[in-house]
Amino acid sequence: MLVGITYDLRADYLELGYSEGETAEFDHIETINSIDSTLQALGYQTDRIGNIWNLTRRLANGDRWDLVFNIAEGLCGVSREAQVPALLEAYSIPYVFSNPLVLALSLHKGMAKRIFRDLGIPTADFAEIHTITDIEKVKLPYPLFAKPIAEGTGKGISSMSRISNKAELQTVCADLLQMYNQPVLLETYLPGREFTVGITGTGEKAKSVGVIEIILGDKAEQFAYSFENKENWKGRVTYTPVSDPEAQRAVQTALDAWVGLECRDGGRVDVRSDANGIPNIIEINPLAGIRPNYSDLPIICDFFNIPYQELIRRIVDSALERVPTSTEN
Template sequence: MHIVILHNRDHDLLEDDPGREAREDVMRVASALSEALSRGDTHAEPLAVEGDRLDFVDTLRRMQPDLVINLCESVAADSRGEMVIPCLLDMMGLPYTGSSALSLGLALHKPKAKELLRGRGVSTPPFAVVERLEDVMSVDLAFPLIVKPAREDASVGVDFDSVVEDRAGLARAAEAVLSTFHQPALVEQFIRGREIYVPLLGNAPRRALPLTEIRFGAAFENRPNIVSYKAKWEEDSPECQDSPSVPCRLEDTALEARLVRTAMDAFTALDCVDYGRVDLRVTPEGVPYVIDINPNCDLHPGAGFAKAAAAAGMDYPALAARLVEIALERAHGNPSHRKKGPGAARSAHPQNRNVLAGRGGVRRRAGGSRAHAE
């Protein structure tokens, strides 16, 4: 089997990139998956999406891999480009791991995701959107609040100052988002309590891996218990060292079932598939609130998802192999209990899946021409 591990390589594209560490990490994930999967008759090789170039499209068309593992979280250092990749893979008719462009786009557009969650009856903190600094005066939410970029992930733009106790602090935090990220600020009611993650794996059936929790240590005394960008990516920072991800110990089985059900409902609401993680804040009274949905979560062997899989008895090579199997099952329409081995039949591809078949590439717009994409 030939597998291509597609990942962004754009961490050094911008001189001042507030998400540089997160963008750089994906290359280490690609390397780890390549090593884990390349055994026997399986060859897995990384392929980078360089800046805003689309050369990888022609490369993939020549290679025609059996599967693409999609690790791309941005294009040209812009997180909004994440949804471009599944669109192109769909147009080429190549099966890939993870969620569709629609799901990735919804998860990244946090206000739209929250509107959808509320419409489906999934608990999420009350929120408002600040598009201009003047909008701060019309925010009608109970303090404390947390302010973050509306269209970023990986805790980009989140620090201790993101949690505010009054309108003056709200104005400062919103102005920082507007001026740094040039996008709206999402303002949410800050939920005091535990931060618990629910890793999800599979489609039919979908299962929850063992839950994990952030243990906030000394660096968070008298400060907001939040996973800031430093806590997530700057390994030498006190915030990172004092906020490890640990197994979640819940003696209340009913509460655990409620957390898993909430995460499952959130994942379904955004039509996510294959794997991902739902982040929850849980009040002392046991009320869960969805604060983020990560359909393209970190698959590094040292990250929380792989640790949760290990707690379920699945080492990293086994997890990598299972991700491949799940994606192929979904792409080819076979259930996980299908007959395996030589001669095992697969269902036919859906009609019109490959809209580029026989067309010699992406169609040009009428009246326009372009020799190549830069």
């Protein structure tokens, strides 16, 4: 079975002149090498396709694959993560991870929160700031938390994101609107414990691979698992496997969100408790980072004795259930 791999290699974009910020979510060559060698170890033939521009060229050439392992984050627009899967669907090529609808929806944190709310899944109250005058309409109590509505990897998140008064609200929202050119998501600040839950599988077969607590140390940027804390976590952030009742409740919330949004194959859900110790969903990551020993999902798996190869096997097996003739490989 031939498995194509689609991805956005950070180094390629840096070479083309894109900035560190624009490419922050893109992948390191080590991630691609690991996925490729693991798929081969699982018995698949592999083909590195690369980004959407390479994919379009290859499709136009008539190339096809039995399955595509897609981790392309995309470059342009709020539906950027949906673009490669949409193209693959148009050519009836099966792929791993969620469909375009889910990928676009989950990247827009405000839209995703409306669905969580509708499903009865706890999520912090929020407002969307489209222009700076919108802050006059905000009725939420301080402290608040502000972030770009559709970014990942902690982009736009720092200790400044926690807001305690109107003056800070004005400055932080104005800065974020200007820097990220998209609405700001303003939420009530969740002061409790933070968890991230690894999930594999789809629908009723979805299960947690484990939950870890994210604990910010003295040297960490305070208040949030921010861009700085994510990029330079060593010596700042402690990751601890947990199984106490609050952690178990976080897992259930994460699974409810995963299944409710119809996410597929594997990913990660970020959860943080409110002032009453109730885990609230922060956001869902249906295209989670999978760089070994670095990204949160493989780190969770390490803690719970799930080897990297087993993680990839579970993801691929889940995707293969959507492929009618998937028995030979």
